Each structure stands twice: as C-alpha cells, then as structure tokens.
Amino acid sequence: MAWIQLRINTPPQAAEALGERLSDWGAQAVTFVDAKDTPWYEPKPGEVQLWPDTQVVGLFDAEDDLTPLLLELKSQLPPDALIKLDPLEDKDWEREWMDNFHPMQFGTRLWICPSWREVPDANAVNVMLDPGLAFGTGTHPTTALCLRWLDGLPLSESLVVDFGCGSGILGIAALKLGAKRVVGIDIDPQAIQASQDNANRNQVGEQIELYLPQNQPALKADVVVANILAGPLRELREVITAYCRPGGKLALSGILKEQAEDIRQLYSEDFDMDDIAIEGDWARVSGTRHP
Structure with missing residues (x-):
C-alpha cells in the first residue's frame, strides 16, 4: 500500500488540536516530532511536553484527496507555516526492519x-528476543550498559530484582548467566506480559516472577538493576535500595551522562559507588551496598 505524509510546523499549544483535525480527515496515524532538534528530556508523571517548534505529521492513504484539507490549513495557519506533503516509498517495512x-x-x-x-x-x-511493545532489545545504550554489567558479575545461584523490567531482557539475561531467580517489576501490564512471554521463549519462564508495583513483594536480593529514568531513580531511591541486601550489587541506568554524578551521590549514602560508565549520551551508575 502506498502512503503520503503531511508535515506541518506549529507552536506546541496548537499541536494537539491540529493532530485531532488530521485524524478527523482520515489520517491513519498522527505523530508529534521536534522540528528543530531541541533537547527535551524528562516530563513529569502525567505531563505531555511538546517542543517549542513542533512538527505534526499525519500519515494518509496515497489515494486520499487531501486538496480540501490543504486549502483549510492554508486558510487557518500563518502564511509562513510549513505545510508539506511527501510520498512515502511503498516497501515491506517489516522485512526491511528485520533485515x-x-x-x-x-x-x-x-x-x-x-x-x-x-x-x-x-x-x-x-x-x-524479538522487539515488541515493551522497551528493551539491547539496541539502546542504557540497556547495553546494564547487559555488559550483568555479564561481568558472578550470578550463580543469585536472586535478582529487575526494577522496571520492560521486555524482561535484563532479568532473562541474568537467568541465562546463572541467576537462580528473578523478580521483575513494572508499572505497565503489557511489560509484565512481554517479560513472561520472552522468559518462556528462553526456557526460563518458571524462574521469573513478575509484579505490578502494588503487588511487589518485600525481599532482599543479591543483585538489583533499574533501567528507568533519573527522575524515578531519585524519587524511588528508598524503595530500590531496600531491595538490595548488605553486600549486594546495584546498577542504575536510563540516566543522561549529565545526571549521573547527581544519582551517584544520592545513592552513595547506602552504597560504595563504582566509576560511572558512559556510552554516548547515556550513563550507568553502580555500586555495592554497605554491610
């Protein structure tokens, strides 16, 4: 099937209404992207942040007649507003991605x-592991930093907590590397299901226990890994720390390198901290819990 995309630059306060209008006209998908490559990192819980220069992108069937929509947009938007219609190459996107x-x-x-x-x-x-709805395939630097950390640990017979388990990739890797049991925790029910499915696919489904936060158990683990974001790592420091036994190992990621020292200092109250590991713009903070 052939597609065309309509791209419109707009101030953020108008973006959502414009996106709804494109949906009314039959857009198969509407996305909001940064028109000028502006850094924009952590929204507060429940907050939707858009860039100062936002581009609204609508995906339409190439057979759709968008002339009336274009005329409407040109009559309502400033004369210098970018309104661009581009064809998309018709190809097997799934096959290209898999290749x-x-x-x-x-x-x-x-x-x-x-x-x-x-x-x-x-x-x-x-x-x-096949990429799916939940975060974590190894391609993102934060996941890669945690996987390399786990690969360097003696995990035999250990209990591991994967806090913010996503796809389950870290917990499954820990089990395949010798851990005895993994407890995964995530706020997203889809992540819980993805983690279980991926664990079953790797023949470790019976060794992983998965919980939403309201059901998370009280326990002390040998290893705790949390690949989330700096904000939750700050807010949940006591919760994450409580999972790690004295002498246990901790790794934290999902942290921009500019945020790493702040997180390292915060957790140093309870941990002997290692050197910060950096990959690209991202960082991993790790340490050993005080006896």
Whole structure:
C-alpha cells in the first residue's frame, strides 16, 4: 500500500488540536516530532511536553484527496507555516526492519539474538528476543550498559530484582548467566506480559516472577538493576535500595551522562559507588551496598 505524509510546523499549544483535525480527515496515524532538534528530556508523571517548534505529521492513504484539507490549513495557519506533503516509498517495512536487526554481543559471554537470525556462537549465553511493545532489545545504550554489567558479575545461584523490567531482557539475561531467580517489576501490564512471554521463549519462564508495583513483594536480593529514568531513580531511591541486601550489587541506568554524578551521590549514602560508565549520551551508575 502506498502512503503520503503531511508535515506541518506549529507552536506546541496548537499541536494537539491540529493532530485531532488530521485524524478527523482520515489520517491513519498522527505523530508529534521536534522540528528543530531541541533537547527535551524528562516530563513529569502525567505531563505531555511538546517542543517549542513542533512538527505534526499525519500519515494518509496515497489515494486520499487531501486538496480540501490543504486549502483549510492554508486558510487557518500563518502564511509562513510549513505545510508539506511527501510520498512515502511503498516497501515491506517489516522485512526491511528485520533485515537490519542483527545479533548483538554484550561483554564476553552474552548475546541477544532475534529469532529469525542464526545464533553466532552456539556455546555462548544466547538470549532470544524479538522487539515488541515493551522497551528493551539491547539496541539502546542504557540497556547495553546494564547487559555488559550483568555479564561481568558472578550470578550463580543469585536472586535478582529487575526494577522496571520492560521486555524482561535484563532479568532473562541474568537467568541465562546463572541467576537462580528473578523478580521483575513494572508499572505497565503489557511489560509484565512481554517479560513472561520472552522468559518462556528462553526456557526460563518458571524462574521469573513478575509484579505490578502494588503487588511487589518485600525481599532482599543479591543483585538489583533499574533501567528507568533519573527522575524515578531519585524519587524511588528508598524503595530500590531496600531491595538490595548488605553486600549486594546495584546498577542504575536510563540516566543522561549529565545526571549521573547527581544519582551517584544520592545513592552513595547506602552504597560504595563504582566509576560511572558512559556510552554516548547515556550513563550507568553502580555500586555495592554497605554491610
């Protein structure tokens, strides 16, 4: 099927109403993107932030007649407003995406492999994971930082807490690396389901327990990993710390490198902190809980 996309630059206060108008005209999808590459990091819980220069993008069937919509927009928007209609190449986007998703190695033992690719090393620790609705495939630097950290730990017989488990990739990797049991916690029911499905696919489904926050158990783990965001890491410091036993290991990510020292200092009250690990714009903070 052929598609066309309509792109309109607008101030943020008008973006949502404009997006609703495109939906009324039959847009199959409406997205909001940054028109000028403006950094914009952590919204508060429940807050929707748009950029000072927002671009509203509507995706339409190429057979749709958008002339009346374009005339309406030109009559209502400022004369210098960008209104651009572009054809999209008709291709098998799913196949193209699959062709470009390859097995990835983290540390010395661990590989994350999509199911449609051949495993590069049958003797390695291989986690089979297909991207889905929940965050975490290994492609993002924050996930990669945590996977390499786990690969470097002696996890045999350990209890691991994956706080903000997403796809379950960190907990599953821990189990494949020798952990005895993983407890995963996430606010999103879809993440809970994705984690269980991915654990089952990797034959570790019986070793993982998954909870929404209101049901999370009280326990002391040997290893705690939380790949979320700096804001929740600050707000939930006491909760996350309480999961880690004395002498246990902690890793925190989802942190911009500019935020890392602040998080490191915050957790140093209860942990002997390691050097900050950096990859691109992102960081990992880790440490060992005081005895």
